[in-house]
Amino acid sequence: MYSTSEQRSLVDLSKKYLTEDVFDNQISDLRKILVFHEWKYSIQNDPVISDFEYDSLFRKLEVLEGNNPSLITSDSPTQRVSNELTEDLPSVEHLVPMLSLGNSYNADDLNDFDTQIKKLVNLPEDVDIEYVVEPKFDGGSIALVYENNQFIRGATRGNGTMGEEMTANARTMPSVPLRANFEKYNIKKVELRGEVVIRKDLFEKMNKKRAVEGLTLFANPRNTASGGLRVKDPKDAAKRNLVAFVYQIGVALDTEGNNVLKNQTTHDESIELLGSLGFKIPTIEKKVCRNIQEAIDFCIGWEAKREGYDYEIDGMVVKVNSLELQDKCGFTNHHPRWAIAFKFKAKQASTKLIDVEYQIGKIGSVTPVAKLEPVALAGVTISSVSLHNADFISSKDLRLGDTVLVERAGDVIPYIVKPMDDLRDGSEHKIIFPTHCPSCNNILTRAKNEAAWRCDNVTACQAQVVQRMIFHVSKDAMDIDGFGKSYVERFYEEGWLKDFGDIYNLDYEKISELEGFGERSASKLKLAIEKAKKNPIHRVLHSLSIHHLGKKVSKLLAAEIKKVQDLQNWTEENFTEIKDIGPKVADNVIAFFSKEENITLLNKMESFGVNMFQTENDIPKAIVADALLSGKTILFTGTLTQMGRKEAQRRAEELGAKNISAVSSNLNILVAGEKAGSKLKKATALGTVEILTEQDFIDLLSS
Numbered sequence: 171m172y173s174t175s176e177q178r179s180l181v182d183l184s185k186k187y188l189t190e191d192v193f194d195n196q197i198s199d200l201r202k203i204l205v206f207h208e209w210k211y212s213i214q215n216d217p218v219i220s221d222f223e224y225d226s227l228f229r230k231l232e233v234l235e236g237n238n239p240s241l242i243t244s245d246s247p248t249q250r251v252s253n254e255l256t257e258d259l260p261s262v263e264h265l266v267p268m269l270s271l272g273n274s275y276n277a278d279d280l281n282d283f284d285t286q287i288k289k290l291v292n293l294p295e296d297v298d299i300e301y302v303v304e305p306k307f308d309g310g311s312i313a314l315v316y317e318n319n320q321f322i323r324g325a326t327r328g329n330g331t332m333g334e335e336m337t338a339n340a341r342t343m344p345s346v347p348l349r350a351n352f353e354k355y356n357i358k359k360v361e362l363r364g365e366v367v368i369r370k371d372l373f374e375k376m377n378k379k380r381a382v383e384g385l386t387l388f389a390n391p392r393n394t395a396s397g398g399l400r401v402k403d404p405k406d407a408a409k410r411n412l413v414a415f416v417y418q419i420g421v422a423l424d425t426e427g428n429n430v431l432k433n434q435t436t437h438d439e440s441i442e443l444l445g446s447l448g449f450k451i452p453t454i455e456k457k458v459c460r461n462i463q464e465a466i467d468f469c470i471g472w473e474a475k476r477e478g479y480d481y482e483i484d485g486m487v488v489k490v491n492s493l494e495l496q497d498k499c500g501f502t503n504h505h506p507r508w509a510i511a512f513k514f515k516a517k518q519a520s521t522k523l524i525d526v527e528y529q530i531g532k533i534g535s536v537t538p539v540a541k542l543e544p545v546a547l548a549g550v551t552i553s554s555v556s557l558h559n560a561d562f563i564s565s566k567d568l569r570l571g572d573t574v575l576v577e578r579a580g581d582v583i584p585y586i587v588k589p590m591d592d593l594r595d596g597s598e599h600k601i602i603f604p605t606h607c608p609s610c611n612n613i614l615t616r617a618k619n620e621a622a623w624r625c626d627n628v629t630a631c632q633a634q635v636v637q638r639m640i641f642h643v644s645k646d647a648m649d650i651d652g653f654g655k656s657y658v659e660r661f662y663e664e665g666w667l668k669d670f671g672d673i674y675n676l677d678y679e680k681i682s683e684l685e686g687f688g689e690r691s692a693s694k695l696k697l698a699i700e701k702a703k704k705n706p707i708h709r710v711l712h713s714l715s716i717h718h719l720g721k722k723v724s725k726l727l728a729a730e731i732k733k734v735q736d737l738q739n740w741t742e743e744n745f746t747e748i749k750d751i752g753p754k755v756a757d758n759v760i761a762f763f764s765k766e767e768n769i770t771l772l773n774k775m776e777s778f779g780v781n782m783f784q785t786e787n788d789i790p791k792a793i794v795a796d797a798l799l800s801g802k803t804i805l806f807t808g809t810l811t812q813m814g815r816k817e818a819q820r821r822a823e824e825l826g827a828k829n830i831s832a833v834s835s836n837l838n839i840l841v842a843g844e845k846a847g848s849k850l851k852k853a854t855a856l857g858t859v860e861i862l863t864e865q866d867f868i869d870l871l872s873s
């Protein structure tokens with residue numbers, strides 16, 4: 171668009187006009203400068219003057235134009251935002267219809283597409299076809315018409331044939347040149363295709379500002395962009411940070427009405443031509459691929475990095491690069507045969523809410539779980555999602571039989587966004603939260619300040635006994651390798667597990683005779699259980715499922731006692747003297763140890779060989795800690811190859827570090843394993859975080 175020397179002289183001129191007085195005969199120079207800075211800012215993302223300097227040049231032009239109204243031209247930067255309101259957006263016909271694209275979802279689909287193209291153009295299977303791959307922006311589609319180098323009309327896609335005219339709104343976008351030198355290419359009239367989007371970070375900023383001003387928040391960048399095209403007041407459109415990418419020439423005509431596109435040989439050349447005329451085109455997001463495999467790789471690569479990209483994209487578009495081949499492929503009624511969309515896996519999907527089941531937790535809390543008609547979502551099939559508690563259900567007004575919108579973003583557990591109430595036909599039913607425990611029929615209660623309904627029939631409620639048993643053997647508690655939920659349920663049904671004690675007195679011969687077991691798995695299980703018997707007592711304490719007694723408090727307590735059963739004699743004061751232990755935990759632990767049956771249980775476990783005495787592992791290594799990571803916060807991200815994440819966290823803790831889960835200015839050390847992603851990026855950007863590799867961390871451990 172601008173050569174280096176042109177850019178340099180425009181920058182020099184800008185400086186001159188910023189410091190000196192300007193006169194009427196410099197109006198066109200000023201415009202040239204402002205158009206250049208619009209381009210640097212909105213097309214190149216590389217502004218060379220500050221907003222303040224831009225504004226003061228802009229005001230100088232406004233003043234000159236105000237003194238000389240006859241000199242105002244419609245393509246002047248001052249004329250982007252009109253003061254006039256649009257009454258209705260008139261319908262206009264596109265010069266050529268805007269067709270939609272066929273969809274593909276995986277590599278196989280794209281390979282089929284490639285095969286299809288070769289058939290259409292009579293090329294043998296083993297010949298490579300060149301493709302251009304571009305992002306499929308998720309915003310509002312537009313058509314821009316230029317005639318005699320002037321921007322004359324902008325329209326939304328509409329139904330593909332007719333769109334809504336929104337020229338006034340399109341003019342407000344600095345990325346839409348009001349004038350472009352099409353004549354240079356012998357083009358008199360041209361219709362361009364593009365998409366209007368909003369940068370994700372600017373969208374967040376906009377919403378924060380709206381929140382401060384007490385305005386309703388925009389739902390998402392996509393709706394804000396496509397809605398911005400249709401607003402009545404161009405000043406509103408101008409405030410939305412709309413950006414127009416162009417990615418296709420719909421039609422280009424010379425003075426005779428002939429199609430000039432025929433002079434181009436590839437689609438990529440035609441897009442680069444638009445770039446050279448000052449339009450915003452995909453750059454790093456676009457690639458000319460030598461064959462379909464390269465195109466597939468590029469698509470998949472972008473799917474992996476879409477979250478980190480500035481704009482919302484919901485897929486990629488694969489186009490045959492040669493215009494001659496495009497011509498041979500032609501169109502169906504609905505879409506071009508030479509292009510296809512590669513859709514990324516959906517982050518949202520709708521499905522039916524069939525039923526609600528109620529799960530009882532290990533301490534009696536009742537969690538409603540929605541059973542859904544199975545639906546594919548971002549690569550996995552979802553058939554049930556947690557509804558958390560009764561309040562969640564009533565706040566969303568969920569009903570049985572509702573069609574619901576389910577979302578899954580990044581690592582987040584899928585959740586129900588909302589019911590689609592427009593789709594209700596009256597056959598839906600209210601969800602009635604049970605008043606009695608579905609397992610033991612005990613009446614449910616709800617404590618003040620707690621969201622959960624609870625069954626307080628702790629010892630006799632079967633569901634709770636099983637849940638506690640599952641927790642007891644889990645990684646977090648006694649860590650009995652291979653002893654999972656299904657074993658617990660199976661052994662419980664056999665009547666072998668009445669309480670935790672029974673876990674340590676199983677009859678392995680009987681187990682080996684169970685269907686699906688055999689001697690090998692029985693002896694493996696025995697080995698794991700024998701190993702767990704030697705666990706430090708902080709694990710034993712945690713494994714008891716005492717309300718509020720988590721891992722951390724278990725460790726604090728284990729450090730203070732010689733034997734688990736010692737806690738029988740503890741008073742509330744003994745507990746609260748320990749830093750970080752509050753009266754709530756104290757009460758619960760005291761209640762547990764004051765029950766004779768629980769002491770009997772602990773003694774039973776002990777009689778089967780479970781260690782009840784403080785081990786070396788239960789004593790904090792305070793002295794060592796002071797030397798190394800004491801008082802530091804640490805976060806592990808990415809894949810650790812030499813030790814598990816939990817192991818690494820434990821070792822860091824031993825050295826006095828505190829594990830935290832988010833990157834913020836509070837973070838001291840980030841250990842980045844393989845494939846570390848956004849957290850590493852964020853920590854690097856902060857500049858205050860010490861970043862270690864896994865090996866650095868291991869070296870630190872042994873130092």
Ligand SMILES: [Zn+2]
Binds near residue numbers: 530607609611633
């Ligand atoms: Zn119950």
